[in-house]
Amino acid sequence: MSNFLQAVVGAFAADGVLATSTPNYQPRSGQNEMALAIAAVIEQGGELVVEAGTGVGKTYAYLIPVLLSGQRALISTATKALQDQLFSRDIPRLVTALGLPVKVALLKGRGSYLCLQRLEQARQGHEASTRVYAQALSKIETWSHATKTGDLAELSGLDDRSPVIAWVTSTRDNCLGSQCPQFRACHVNLARKEAMASDVVVINHHLFFADLNVRESGMAELLPSVQAVVFDEAHQLNEIGIQFLGRHVSSGQLLELARDMLGAGLQWARGLVDWAMLANALEKSARDLRLTASHARAGARLSWTDAAPQDTDPQAWSLALAQLQLACQQALRALEAVLEMAPDFVRLHERVRLASELTAHFDQTCTPGSVRWVEVGAQIRLVESPLDIADAVQTHMIQDKPGPSSSTSSAGVRRAWVFTSATLGEDDNLRWFTEPCGLSAAQILRVVSPFDYAQQACFYVPVGMPRPNDESHIPTVALWVEKYARQLGGRTLVLTTTLNAMRLIGEALTAALGHSGELEVLVQGQGPKRRLMERFRQGTSGGEKGCVLVASASFWEGFDVPGEALQMVVIDKLPFPPPNDPLVQARSQRLELSGKSAFSDYSVPEAAIALKQGAGRLIRSESDQGILVVCDPRLTSMAYGRRLIASLPPMQKLSTELQFQSALDRLTKASTTDCL
Ligand code: SF4
Structure with missing residues (x-):
């Protein structure tokens, strides 16, 4: 065993550095096994995928x-x-515990940092006169004098949905780059410099893939000098990656471009x-494009397998794209004349050229292996996406060409890629x-959770619950939760598969439990x-009411509530992917064409993973106790139900209402007893 591997083993030992620096530290064999596998891949290079159940201690x-x-x-x-x-x-x-001189940096996307130039512009903008806006702006301004990093996450009390954030952060489109008067003090640039000078850099998947695509954030310069890359929460990698590897253009982006062109031109x-004429032409063509989908409800994703998206008039669609092209061409010619x-x-020329290229691209047929759709909101967004990130991972990551700025380190060892999640x-x-x-072809390791699920948790499918396609399903789930959350004194998390179910169940519980003051009912989005x-x-x-x-x-996923605040997780129905979603349809079709079953090879595994994640909210420590309730009789009546149950941790199954009631009673009376 090399010195490095011995040092890793030593750190996790009963008398190692973790034991002396961490209160209540207990060596865990799964954690040791995972750490050694990662150390070995760092030493030799290659790809390692580790599924580490809750409680393994995968971070350390x-x-x-x-x-x-x-x-x-x-x-x-x-x-x-x-x-x-x-x-x-x-x-x-x-x-600190290891006593190592390691320099660590945090690097986020530019949207996370205060842009000093835009803050200056926002101060002078007419929105600054509105009360709510002025209050938020004044808070940001006070903080801007004190912050070293400019990371907006430092600002407690700033709602991450606040529209003010867009006014004080930059985008690739509106950043002035080296021409900016604030360039030297710019938080985005300082964060990138800091990252380049550090040994360990903590980034996020969005930044990683954004950079693979447009090479904008400095990550592209960072990667060649890095020997190990670890992706935590790797289960989100594919869905985040495809957002950045495809192509998209929105009418909102085009409207902003028209406004910026008018401002700079004048x-x-x-x-x-x-x-004014050029900006009007661009603006009108963007609005006309939005109007082609005026009938669609906000939030819809229109599938787009023919020349025009579903439910749009093909002639109006093609005319809107042609007008957009024309407006871009006129703007390009004008900008070329004043470039210097x-x-x-x-x-602006670069932005219009890109918009023109994208419009032309969306006027042609879809790239093979990709899928197109249109997202409808206040604006319209045209999207072409790969079905997965497999090609990009192989081409831009794993097989990155050898050389001084690629996947081979100075010592000639291949780069290590580690992917982990629960x-x-x-x-x-x-x-x-x-x-x-x-x-x-990656090396695989599965490390099971050290929790004793059979003793700590049960699962139950309520007897007599209607099937999810029955119109009485949502009201029945709401009544069921009302009854048993009341008995448990709150401590209940209801996870829904749709926003509609969330709204209806939230309203029913608020009316039944919240308004009377019995329990506090919280609904996402409130x-x-x-x-x-x-x-x-x-x-x-602190004497607060129980919560639902x-x-x-x-x-x-990612919502961690150890202890008695959460003892019952209720899932409204099995989380199958929505069959009408264009991406789901394209993935299903690809599987069918290759002779596989879309249901068995895609829908069931997707549901199994989501169910496992939802269930994972329940038991977060060795002393937690709880019940998982799935309000979907298909889990016990259909053949695929067995496969879904097998993917869950090995919880005790409750088959009758009596069994459920007594498990609930035990939780209510003595939530600290050691078994249900
Ligand atoms: S360089 Fe870009 S991000 Fe930095 S302050 Fe200027 S406009 Fe803002």
Whole structure:
């Protein structure tokens, strides 16, 4: 065993550095196994995929080998919350405990940093006169004098959905780059410089893929010098990756372009060109494109397999694209004539050229192996997406060409790629994750959770629950939760598969339990996510009322509530992917064409992973106790139900209402007893 591997083993030993620096530290064999596998791949290079069940301690299992290796490394997370936690809490603790001189940096996308130039513009803008806007702006301004990093996450109390954020952050389109008067003090540039000078850089998957595509954030310069890359929360890699590897253009983007062109034209070349006419033409063609989908409801994704998207008039669609092309061509000619008059025109020319290229691309047939759709909201967004990231992972990551700026380090060792998460598949090859990520040849390790699920948790499918396609299903789920959440005194998380179910169940529970003051009913979207999570975690401590939280989407994963604040997770129905979604349809079709079953090889594994993630909210520590309730009789009546149950941790099954009631009673009376 090499010195490096011995050092890793030593760090996790009963008398090692973790034991002396971490209160209540217990060596765990799964954590050891994972850390050694990661250390070995860092030493030899290659690809390792690790599924580590809840409670394994996977964060330390990859951080210790990375830090002890002395190699330059990137660590990428799916969420900014975990990115901040690694940088501010976990890594500093370990660096101190290990006594290593490691320089660590945090790097996010430009949208996370205050843009000093845009803050200056926002101060002078007419929105600054509105009360709400002025208050938020004044708070940001006060903080801007104190912050060293400009990372907006430091600003507590700023709602991450606030529209003010867009006014004080930059985009690739509106950043002035080296021409900016604030360039030297620019937080985005300083963060990139800091990253380039560091040993370990904590990034996020969005930044990683954005950079693979447009090479804008400095990550592209960083990667060649890095020996190890670890992706935590790797289960999100495929869905995040495809967002950045495809092509898209939106009418909102075009409207902004028209506004910027008019502003710069009047400022730097007034009278030389009819800027108002050019901007109007671009604006009108963008609005006409939006109007082609005026009948569609907001939030719809229109599938687009023919010349025009579903339910749009093909003639109107093609005319709108042709007008857009014409408006872009006119703008390009005008900008070419004034290019040398101001740097703004160079940026604008580049933006219009890109918009023109994209419009022309969307006027042609879809790229083979990709899928197109149109997203409808206040604006319209045209999207072409690859079905997965497999090609990009192979071409731009794993097979990155050898050489001084590629995957071979100075010592001639291949780069190490580690992908980890609590949920990566339902079979031993983790095919759900490895196939779409192009990692079928990677080394696989599955480390099971150390929790005793059979003793700590039960699962139950309520007897007599209607099937989800029955119109009485949602009201029945709401009544069921009302009855049993009342008995449990809150402590219930309801996870829904649709926003509609979330709204209806939320309204029913608020009317039945919230208005009377019996329990506090929280519904996703009522306030900032962070505030809802904090309130729910607080539970009844401090004399607060018991809580029920009704949520969808992002609460299915990454929401950690150890202790008694959460003892019952209710899932409204099996989380199959929506069959009408264009991406789901394209993936299903590809499988059918290759002789596989879309249901068995795609829909069931997707549902299994989502179910496992939702169920994973229940037991977060060795002393947690709880019940998982799935309000979908298909779980016990259909053949695929057995496969879904097998993918869950080995919880005790409750078959009758009596069994459920007595398990609930035990939780209610003595939530700290050691078994249900
Ligand atoms: S360089 Fe770009 S991001 Fe930085 S302050 Fe200027 S406009 Fe903002």
